[in-house]
Amino acid sequence: MNAEKKRLELDRLRKENWKNWGPYLSERAWGTVREDYSAYGSAWEYFPHDHARSRAFRWNEDGLAGICDRHQNICFALSLWNGNDPILKERLFGLTGNEGNHGEDVKEIYYYLDSTPTHSYMKFLYKYPQTEFPYGRLIEENGRRGKNDREFELIDTGIFDGNAYFDVFVEYAKADSEDILIKITAANRGSGAAELHILPTIWLRNTWTWDGQRPAGSILTGGENTLEINSDHIGRKRLYCDGKPELLFTENETNNHRLYNSDNKTPSVKDGINDYVVDGRKDAVNPALKGTKAAAYYRLKIPGGGESVIRLRLTDKIFEAEKPSKGPRANTSKAFKDFENVFKKRIAEADEFYAELAPQHLSDDAKAVQRQAFAGMMWSKQFYHYVVRDWLSGDDAMPPPSPARFSGRNHEWTHLYNADVISMPDKWEYPWYAAWDLAFHCIPLALVDPDFAKQQLILMLREWYMHPNGQIPAYEWAFGDVNPPVHAWAALRVYQIERKRCGCGDRKFLARIFQKLLLNFTWWVNRKDSEGMNVFEGGFLGLDNIGVFDRSRPMPTGGTLAQSDGTSWMAMYCLNMLAIALELAADDNAYEDLASKFWEHFLYISSAMNHLGKEGISLWDDEDGFYYDVLHLHGIGNTTLKVRSMVGLIPLFAVGTIEPEALDALPDFKRRLYWFIEHRGDLIDNVSCMRTPGMGERRLLAVAFRERLERVLKIMLDENEFLSPYGIRALSRYHEDNPFVLQLNG
Numbered sequence: 110m111n112a113e114k115k116r117l118e119l120d121r122l123r124k125e126n127w128k129n130w131g132p133y134l135s136e137r138a139w140g141t142v143r144e145d146y147s148a149y150g151s152a153w154e155y156f157p158h159d160h161a162r163s164r165a166f167r168w169n170e171d172g173l174a175g176i177c178d179r180h181q182n183i184c185f186a187l188s189l190w191n192g193n194d195p196i197l198k199e200r201l202f203g204l205t206g207n208e209g210n211h212g213e214d215v216k217e218i219y220y221y222l223d224s225t226p227t228h229s230y231m232k233f234l235y236k237y238p239q240t241e242f243p244y245g246r247l248i249e250e251n252g253r254r255g256k257n258d259r260e261f262e263l264i265d266t267g268i269f270d271g272n273a274y275f276d277v278f279v280e281y282a283k284a285d286s287e288d289i290l291i292k293i294t295a296a297n298r299g300s301g302a303a304e305l306h307i308l309p310t311i312w313l314r315n316t317w318t319w320d321g322q323r324p325a326g327s328i329l330t331g332g333e334n335t336l337e338i339n340s341d342h343i344g345r346k347r348l349y350c351d352g353k354p355e356l357l358f359t360e361n362e363t364n365n366h367r368l369y370n371s372d373n374k375t376p377s378v379k380d381g382i383n384d385y386v387v388d389g390r391k392d393a394v395n396p397a398l399k400g401t402k403a404a405a406y407y408r409l410k411i412p413g414g415g416e417s418v419i420r421l422r423l424t425d426k427i428f429e430a431e432k433p434s435k436g437p438r439a440n441t442s443k444a445f446k447d448f449e450n451v452f453k454k455r456i457a458e459a460d461e462f463y464a465e466l467a468p469q470h471l472s473d474d475a476k477a478v479q480r481q482a483f484a485g486m487m488w489s490k491q492f493y494h495y496v497v498r499d500w501l502s503g504d505d506a507m508p509p510p511s512p513a514r515f516s517g518r519n520h521e522w523t524h525l526y527n528a529d530v531i532s533m534p535d536k537w538e539y540p541w542y543a544a545w546d547l548a549f550h551c552i553p554l555a556l557v558d559p560d561f562a563k564q565q566l567i568l569m570l571r572e573w574y575m576h577p578n579g580q581i582p583a584y585e586w587a588f589g590d591v592n593p594p595v596h597a598w599a600a601l602r603v604y605q606i607e608r609k610r611c612g613c614g615d616r617k618f619l620a621r622i623f624q625k626l627l628l629n630f631t632w633w634v635n636r637k638d639s640e641g642m643n644v645f646e647g648g649f650l651g652l653d654n655i656g657v658f659d660r661s662r663p664m665p666t667g668g669t670l671a672q673s674d675g676t677s678w679m680a681m682y683c684l685n686m687l688a689i690a691l692e693l694a695a696d697d698n699a700y701e702d703l704a705s706k707f708w709e710h711f712l713y714i715s716s717a718m719n720h721l722g723k724e725g726i727s728l729w730d731d732e733d734g735f736y737y738d739v740l741h742l743h744g745i746g747n748t749t750l751k752v753r754s755m756v757g758l759i760p761l762f763a764v765g766t767i768e769p770e771a772l773d774a775l776p777d778f779k780r781r782l783y784w785f786i787e788h789r790g791d792l793i794d795n796v797s798c799m800r801t802p803g804m805g806e807r808r809l810l811a812v813a814f815r816e817r818l819e820r821v822l823k824i825m826l827d828e829n830e831f832l833s834p835y836g837i838r839a840l841s842r843y844h845e846d847n848p849f850v851l852q853l854n855g
Contacts, residue, residue, distance in 0.1 A: 113462035116227045121560050127227040127286045128530075128561075133492040134175035134184055136201050136536040140213075142518065142585040143168040143495040143541075146503070148511035150518045153205035153213075162196055163364040163380040165315040167504075168494045171200050171540075172310070174219075174233040174279040176289070179530050181314045181492040182325070182342040185423060187279055187293065188308035188404060190386055193241040197308070197383045201537050202244060210254040215537040216247045216263050222278075223480065224487035225462060226558035230455040231281040233488070238268040239275065239303045272298040275305055275411070282455040287346075288424040290451055295409065296416040305409045306386060308357075309421055311338060311348050312402035315361045318374070321506035328403040330356060333430050335442065336403050349428060349444035351420035354405035357382050358395040361402045420445055466557065483557055486550065491536050495527040495585060522588045526573040532565055543584040544569050545592035548599035552606070559607040563618045566600050570625035579632030593678045594633060597626050597685035604692075616696065623689050627703075630686065633679060644671040644717045644728070657738075657750055657851060666853050668742040673728045674756045676718055677736075680763035680812050683711035687810075691771050691778075698775070705781045708810075711763075712785065712792040715812050718760070719795050728760075734820030736760050742853075752849050753841035758825055760812045764797075769806040782808075 110118070119125040138144060139161040145152035156164070161171070170177070172186025189198040203215035222232040243266045250261040268274075278294040297303050317324050331337030336348040336356060350356075359381030365371045367380070377395045382404050384393035409417045422428075428444040463483070467476040497519050503510040514520070531542045532550040539546075547569065551562040568574060569581055576582070583590040600622040608614035658665065687707040694700035718728045718736075726747045728736050736757040740748040772779045786793055797811035813821060825831045830841045 111461045111465060112458040113225050113227065113229060116225075116229060117558060117560070120227060125286050127229065127283070129179050129286055130176055130283070130289055131179070131228040131490055131530070132176055132224070132231060132488045133179060133181065133490055133530050134177045134186060135169055135171040135491045135493075135533075135540045136173075136215075137203070137538075137540045138166045138169055138171040139164075140205055141168075141540060143500060146507075146510050148513045153207055157205070158202060160368060162199060162383050163367050163378070165318055165361055165363045165379055167315075167319060168500075169492055170312070170314050173198065173200055174235060176228075176231075176281060177314075177492060178343060179492065180342065180528070181494070182340045183311065183338055183346060184314060185291075185309070185311045185348075187235070187277070188310045188382070189235075189237050189275075189277065190306040190308070191237060191239050191241075191275075192304045192306065193239075195241075195244075195387065197386060198237060198242070199310070199383070202242070202247075203537060204248065204251055208248055208252060209260070210251050210256060210258060211260055213538050214251070214260060218263060218269075221481070221484045221488040223459065224484045225455075225459050226487060226561065227283075228281065228487065229283045230452075230459045231488070232484075233279045235277045235279070236269070237275045237277055237305075239273045239299060240268060243268060272300070273303075274298055275303070277307075280452070282452045284424075284447070284451050288426055289422070290448055291421040291423065292448075292452065293419040293421075294416055295411060295419075297411040297413055300413040302410055302412045305411055305417075307407045307409060307419055308382065308386065308404040309348075309350070309407075309419065310382070310402065310404040311336060311423070312361050313338075313340060315401070318362065319504035319506055324360075324401050326401070327399055328358065328401060329399045333442070334405075336405070344425070346423060346425055347427065348405070349422040349424070349442050350405040351445055352407065354407045356398065356403065357385060357406055358398050358400035358403045359393070360395070360400045420448055422448070483553065486532070486553055486557075489533050489536055489550075490530050491533045491540060493527050493529060493531045493533075493542060495525070497525040497588075498523040519585070519588050522576065522582065524573065524577065525582060525588065529568060531568070541585040543592070544581045545583075545595050548595045551599050551603050555603040555606040556610070559603060559611070559615075562603045563607075563615065566596065566603065567618070567621060567625075569596065570622065570629070575625065575628070576632075578636075579628035579630075580636075581629055593674075594629065594682045595678075596629070597622070597682055597689060600626075601685055601689055601692075614692075616693065619689055620693055623686070623693060623700075626686065630682060633682070644676050644714075656756075657752060657849065666740065666742065668740060668745075671728065671739040671741055672756070673718075673736040673738050674759040676714060676728065677760040677763050677812060680711055680714045680718075680760075683707045683714060684763060684765035684810055687711065688765060691767070691775070694775055694778070695771070698777070701775050701778045704775065704778050708778075708782065709785065711810060712789070712796065715763075716792045716795040718812060729817065734817070735824060736821070748851075748853070750849075750851065753824070753830065753843050755837075755839045758821065758831070758837070761818065761821060763813075764809070764811040766803075766810065767808040769802070772808075 116127045120127040139156045139158055140153045142152050144156045144167055147155040169181055170184045172184060175184060175186030177184040201215055201217045204213065206213045218236040220234040222234055224231040246266060247261065254261060276296040276298055280292040282290045284290060293307060293309065295305055295307060311328065313324065313326050325342065326340040329337045331347050334350045334353060338346040338348065359377040360375040362375050362378050364378040364380050365373050377393060377400060379402065381393040384390040407419055411417050422444040428442040430442050463480045467479055501514050501520060501523065532547055532554065533540055534543055534546045547565055551565055554562040574582055581596065582588040583592050600619065604614050604619050687704055690700045690704035690707060694704055720727060726739055728739055730737055730749060733751065735753060737752065738750045738756060740750055797809045797814040803809050825837065830843055831838045
């Protein structure tokens with residue numbers, strides 16, 4: 110077992126807390142729903158980027174290339190200044206959903222280069238221009254562009270011309286679970302010498318202002334070139350800073366004077382270090398050298414083509430100071446004696462871990478791509494904090510929010526208590542979890558850290574996440590939106606991946622997931638099959654760009670929408686639950702009945718797709734050879750919405766097999782299956798042939814039988830329809846010349 114696998118095992122057994130620290134700091138906390146206390150949910154405008162440097166965050170912090178502990182008591186991140194910008198670069202910049210011509214859009218260049226699953230080694234790259242960052246130009250130019258124009262990116266401004274920028278690499282290596290070495294390497298890619306101010310910054314998340322409490326700790330000088338961080342929650346840490354930086358202190362408190370023209374709670378505030386460095390305001394920081402936010406201020410002059418290195422160590426250990434000496438690293442502690450050796454060791458261990466993981470037939474380039482892709486998954490973990498009940502009610506020491514909130518966004522989710530490290534779709538553009546995205550994340554995560562993947566899937570089903578009615582929360586903009594039910598599929602795949610890689614599957618995990626998903630499946634049947642016909646409305650389902658209607662809202666025409674994709678997702682859900690039940694039934698025959706239930710429900714759904722109600726309307730259009738949504742107008746009739754979109758391809762997802770050995774091991778299920786084949790031809794004939802076993806005597810279960818599969822594939826693989834040079838289109842090219850038009854009631 111290699112060193113990284115040993116760390117994963119020690120963490121799993123709770124012997125050593127190797128995952129306590131990681132890249133759990135968000136890249137954007139401003140402009141989020143959880144920080145929005147406006148009356149009508151204008152999150153982007155209520156907390157803009159311009160406020161972020163001055164205003165304390167209520168729920169979670171953000172930063173550049175940062176880390177924090179799993180509960181975000183202590184945060185560390187990078188701050189930069191090129192001598193020209195109007196503000197410190199403390200966080201990534203981007204456009205809000207209303208500013209960007211294609212929605213929210215980060216306007217920076219940065220890369221996740223490496224990370225192990227325990228974050229024993231991590232590497233990040235940020236490209237920082239040497240001339241003034243074009244904040245205003247990016248906003249103005251994108252504001253002039255329409256939906257049909259391409260986005261105006263940072264590189265389009267010409268700011269990187271002549272290589273007038275710094276490559277700033279940030280690396281972390283853990284000597285042990287609470288001892289983190291930090292290396293910042295700034296490389297001047299330009300030809301001439303350039304000034305760079307680097308401020309490694311550490312602070313306490315503000316957990317006290319909201320209830321009028323005292324700060325939950327403090328940051329002080331802890332000796333020569335050392336910051337001492339005292340947290341009420343996780344104890345004492347020290348940040349040892351190599352060289353002779355100037356230590357700056359302020360409070361993580363809102364600058365009320367700047368934002369609201371009212372008195373500040375403390376003399377020094379959140380943007381005090383910014384004002385000290387950028388504006389030269391010596392009174393902006395605390396002369397008493399203490400606070401809840403602090404930075405080690407390094408002023409560097411880096412020659413063209415040269416680089417400078419800054420070393421720090423965040424640890425629970427105490428290192429003695431060296432004897433005074435001359436040079437740039439005089440009077441530092443012994444904290445850096447083993448610094449380079451630890452980095453070399455952790456990098457070698459990361460190399461070993463990923464070498465064992467990568468398929469041997471891959472080229473070196475392909476292995477590097479795979480490793481960096483895993484790095485992106487590792488870096489996209491975030492501490493996510495959002496307690497809906499408290500958010501709706503407001504805080505004791507803050508102005509009460511508008512009463513309109515109690516009938517507004519997420520008001521039906523007051524049980525929801527989020528305070529966990531969760532895999533994000535993107536820590537800037539989507540710094541909130543999306544349950545169905547998360548299910549897909551867990552597939553690659555299972556390859557490197559199956560325990561984390563399993564924990565993520567289970568988390569969404571816990572009592573403080575899943576709604577009491579069985580719905581899985583969607584995302585913070587609308588927890589009640591409906592996403593495709595892919596949780597069972599993801600759980601089964603994670604189980605199978607771990608079993609293949611480790612030699613055994615975690616049946617306890619599979620059983621826990623299955624039992625909770627029974628609640629979710631029942632919610633779907635009760636809430637989204639409004640007429641009890643096994644045809645599902647679903648709603649949004651992640652396909653927001655191809656619908657004739659806004660599927661999250663009632664139909665403007667009245668009636669209901671029988672969704673090809675929603676119904677197909679449910680057929681797939683049945684097959685996933687069937688597969689899990691069969692796996693669990695191998696050890697516990699109590700699951701046989703449930704296997705029968707999901708097998709039969711699959712047949713009912715498949716039949717309904719072909720015979721919708723008494724009118725005999727089908728979601729399958731035999732003339733076009735494609736699946737469509739059907740608008741069911743009560744008392745009037747049905748209208749097939751002939752939009753060739755991904756909606757009509759999703760029925761192909763509903764496919765599975767039953768192995769003969771599984772049937773032989775479960776006699777009750779086998780008898781029930783054969784009874785259905787013999788007596789319910791009306792159902793059996795609506796799916797791929799169940800009467801005749803296929804290769805290896807296995808039974809095929811599929812919504813689309815062979816003829817329909819071939820017809821759909823013919824359209825899907827047609828370059829004038831769905832097949833593009835970049836993959837499968839969500840909307841057929843057919844509609845470029847044949848737009849869909851719907852006329853109802855005249």
